[in-house]
Amino acid sequence: MTDWTERYRPSSLSELRGNDKAVKGVREWADTWDDHREALVLHGSPGVGKTSAAHALAADMGWETVELNASDQRTADVIERYAGRAANNATLGGSAGGDDTGGRQLVILDEADNIHGNHDRGGKSAVTSLVKDAGQPVILIANEYYDMSRGLRNATQDIEFRDVGKRSIVPVLRDICRKEGIEFDSDALDRIAERNSGDLRGAVNDLQAVADGTDHLTLEDVITGDRDRSMGVFPFLDLVLKETESAREALQSSYDVDETPDDLTKWIEDNMLKVYDAAEATRAYDHLADADVWLGRVWASQNYSYWRYAGDNLSAGVAAARDGTKGGWTRWGRPQFYHSTSNTSDEVVRAIAERGGFSMDTARRAVLPYLQAMTHHCKPRELTVEMAAAYEFEAEHVSFVTGSGETTNKVQSIVEDAEDLRAERMEDHSGGAFAGIAPSTEAEEREDDDAEGANEGDDSQTSLADAGGSADSGESAEAAAGDIGDDAGDDADEDTRNVDPEAAEEDDGQSGLSDFM
Numbered sequence: 001m002t003d004w005t006e007r008y009r010p011s012s013l014s015e016l017r018g019n020d021k022a023v024k025g026v027r028e029w030a031d032t033w034d035d036h037r038e039a040l041v042l043h044g045s046p047g048v049g050k051t052s053a054a055h056a057l058a059a060d061m062g063w064e065t066v067e068l069n070a071s072d073q074r075t076a077d078v079i080e081r082y083a084g085r086a087a088n089n090a091t092l093g094g095s096a097g098g099d100d101t102g103g104r105q106l107v108i109l110d111e112a113d114n115i116h117g118n119h120d121r122g123g124k125s126a127v128t129s130l131v132k133d134a135g136q137p138v139i140l141i142a143n144e145y146y147d148m149s150r151g152l153r154n155a156t157q158d159i160e161f162r163d164v165g166k167r168s169i170v171p172v173l174r175d176i177c178r179k180e181g182i183e184f185d186s187d188a189l190d191r192i193a194e195r196n197s198g199d200l201r202g203a204v205n206d207l208q209a210v211a212d213g214t215d216h217l218t219l220e221d222v223i224t225g226d227r228d229r230s231m232g233v234f235p236f237l238d239l240v241l242k243e244t245e246s247a248r249e250a251l252q253s254s255y256d257v258d259e260t261p262d263d264l265t266k267w268i269e270d271n272m273l274k275v276y277d278a279a280e281a282t283r284a285y286d287h288l289a290d291a292d293v294w295l296g297r298v299w300a301s302q303n304y305s306y307w308r309y310a311g312d313n314l315s316a317g318v319a320a321a322r323d324g325t326k327g328g329w330t331r332w333g334r335p336q337f338y339h340s341t342s343n344t345s346d347e348v349v350r351a352i353a354e355r356g357g358f359s360m361d362t363a364r365r366a367v368l369p370y371l372q373a374m375t376h377h378c379k380p381r382e383l384t385v386e387m388a389a390a391y392e393f394e395a396e397h398v399s400f401v402t403g404s405g406e407t408t409n410k411v412q413s414i415v416e417d418a419e420d421l422r423a424e425r426m427e428d429h430s431g432g433a434f435a436g437i438a439p440s441t442e443a444e445e446r447e448d449d450d451a452e453g454a455n456e457g458d459d460s461q462t463s464l465a466d467a468g469g470s471a472d473s474g475e476s477a478e479a480a481a482g483d484i485g486d487d488a489g490d491d492a493d494e495d496t497r498n499v500d501p502e503a504a505e506e507d508d509g510q511s512g513l514s515d516f517m
Contacts, residue, residue, distance in 0.1 A: 003305075004208040005201050008176055013056045016049055017200065018168035025159045026053055030061055030137065039131035039138035041112065041153070043145035044161030046302060047201030051110060053161070054139045058106045063137070067108040105136050111299070112140035113147040128152050163198025166190070172200060173207050177217065184217040191222045205305065233257055233267055234332050240268065240319045241275050242326035250319035254311045261310040262295050268314055269369075270335035275326045287317025333403060344400050351391040368401070375402045378410050388418035389425075 010016050013023050022042075029040050042050040058065045112127065128151050131138055142148055145158060173189045192210075196203040211217045236257045240250045254264060269288055273281060291313035298306045352371070353363035375384040378398070388398050395415050399406035 003303075004176060005204045008172075008179070008204070010049075010052050010056045011059050013053065013060055016053055016056060017172050018164035019049060019053075019161050022159050022161050023053060026057055027060070029157060029159070030057055033137050036157070037134075039134060039140060039156045041140045041142055041145065041148070041156045041158040042161060043113075043142040043158060045163055045198065046143055046304075047196075047199035048161045048164055049200060050141050050161050051108070051302070054106070054108045054141065057139075058108075061104070061106075063104045063106040065106045065108055067110065107134065107136060107138045108141065109138070110141045110302070111143070112152070113142035113144045128155060131155050164200040165198065166193040169193040169196065169200055169203050173203060176204065176207060177211065180211070181215075182211050182217055183215060184211075185219055188217050188219045188222045191219060202304065233259055233264075236264070237267060237271055237332050238330075240315055241272060241322070242330065244319055245325060247316035247320045251312060251316040254315040261291065261307045261314060262298075265291050265295065265310065265314045266335040267332075268318055270372075271330075271332050272318065274330055274332075276322065280322050283321035284318045287313040287321060290317065344396050348391075348393070348397050348400055351393070351397070355391055371401050372403070378402045378404050378414060381414065384414050385417045385421060388414055389421040392422070393418065 013027055016023050026040070026042070042053060044050055055065065057063075107130075109127065109130075127140075128149065131140070131152065132155050140148075140152075140156065145153070145160070170189050170193050173192060174184070177184045177189075189207075192203050192206050196206060207217075210221050214221065236253050236259075239253045244250050244253075254261070257264065259267070265288060268284075272284055276284060291310040294306045294310040294313070298304055298310070349360055349363045349368060352367050353360045356363065356367065358367075371387060375387055378384045384398070384402060387393070387401070391397070393401070393415070395406050395411050398404070398411050398414055402411070404411050
């Protein structure tokens with residue numbers, strides 16, 4: 001069965017519905033490209049026509065297209081091999097049209113806000129180089145404009161595509177019905193347009209789901225195919241994780257919740273271990289892993305029909321992994337959504353990525369979930385303190401990872417202990433540079449004598465007394481030297497020869513890192 005969104009994709013900018021101002025801007029960018037030679041970013045919600053506009057523009061201008069779809073393989077090597085070569089070609093033959101503009105090639109890079117380089121961390125920098133040095137027009141497609149790097153935003157122009165209004169969606173649905181030979185009731189198309197809230201592609205997919213194979217589309221057909229959004233997420237968790245023994249009933253319940261499959265996956269994952277034993281959880285995790293694969297394909301292809309397969313696994317699969325029903329009442333918790341755009345979540349992911357030396361995407365998807373599982377509600381406490389110390393987390397960061405309240409005594413004490421642990425380890429690894437041991441009174445007198453002798457004699461013969469003791473100061477000098485090794489001592493001896501005697505005379509005797517710099 002042919003996907004209607006592909007079959008009826010606009011072949012010209014004039015056929016696009018809605019976003020008239022944005023479409024006009026795209027055409028102006030193309031017409032004046034020789035003057036500015038900048039890449040263009042089309043950004044906005046999924047399904048509003050960004051990719052369609054790029055392809056329609058190429059058709060109108062007579063440009064060939066090279067499209068690099070979003071995938072985990074968008075490494076620096078792949079970007080350079082395909083998009084880079086095309087973008088740096090001055091002229092290309094074989095394209096439609098015979099004028100100068102017709103000889104161009106349009107490079108389209110989808111999901112430009114989600115380039116993290118899972119297999120090669122050079123993908124992001126390769127895209128930035130691509131748009132700066134391109135000899136051909138380049139269009140980047142993004143859902144979240146500010147998820148792109150600042151350097152990439154500064155090197156491009158941008159045009160925002162807004163959600164498509166109901167008045168623009170209904171004519172598209174009407175045209176498709178007529179081309180498919182399907183009679184329709186106007187209120188049926190109105191209902192489809194309303195429930196998709198500006199997502200034109202979603203509306204076309206819904207129309208195909210309820211109208212394909214019928215000769216007349218009625219409002220009743222749409223209502224029957226519509227979601228019943230009366231079920232809340234907590235009853236859904238009760239049904240899937242505890243109550244139903246029917247995989248079909250579990251699957252149907254996922255249709256009745258006003259949550260997307262990716263959010264439902266996190267709800268299931270974060271609450272499943274409250275009721276599942278080890279054997280049940282092992283089987284259930286296999287299904288959640290399959291659901292995650294399908295969700296990855298959704299984001300890579302922007303084909304939301306794959307959601308159904310993710311829903312099968314997260315609901316029916318997880319329910320089938322359970323041995324019988326579970327009794328009693330369970331307090332379900334709200335998950336920490338790792339795709340959150342809040343400042344706290346971004347700070348946590350960035351700290352993990354920098355500490356581990358890998359990408360933000362790897363930190364978000366492969367590391368953060370494990371930290372959340374291992375330190376849930378700050379248990380075990382010692383491990384939570386180690387985590388907070390390693391990543392230098394503040395209270396809000398510990399709260400985000402563990403799910404505990406930011407202002408609770410538990411979180412506050414963990415942050416304090418983590419700070420003490422960092423300070424202790426810093427001192428342990430300082431090689432004695434932070435020893436700061438105060439010399440005895442006798443050592444102070446000897447230090448003053450050494451300083452006076454240095455003033456009267458050769459200024460260049462300043463000894464280790466300036467660093468807290470001298471070679472002849474006995475045990476006090478040895479204590480002042482701390483754990484500094486032979487090499488550090490040699491460096492100190494060499495450096496202190498250049499110390500001003502008067503400054504040495506004014507020294508309070510507290511040796512520290514500054515004495516060796």
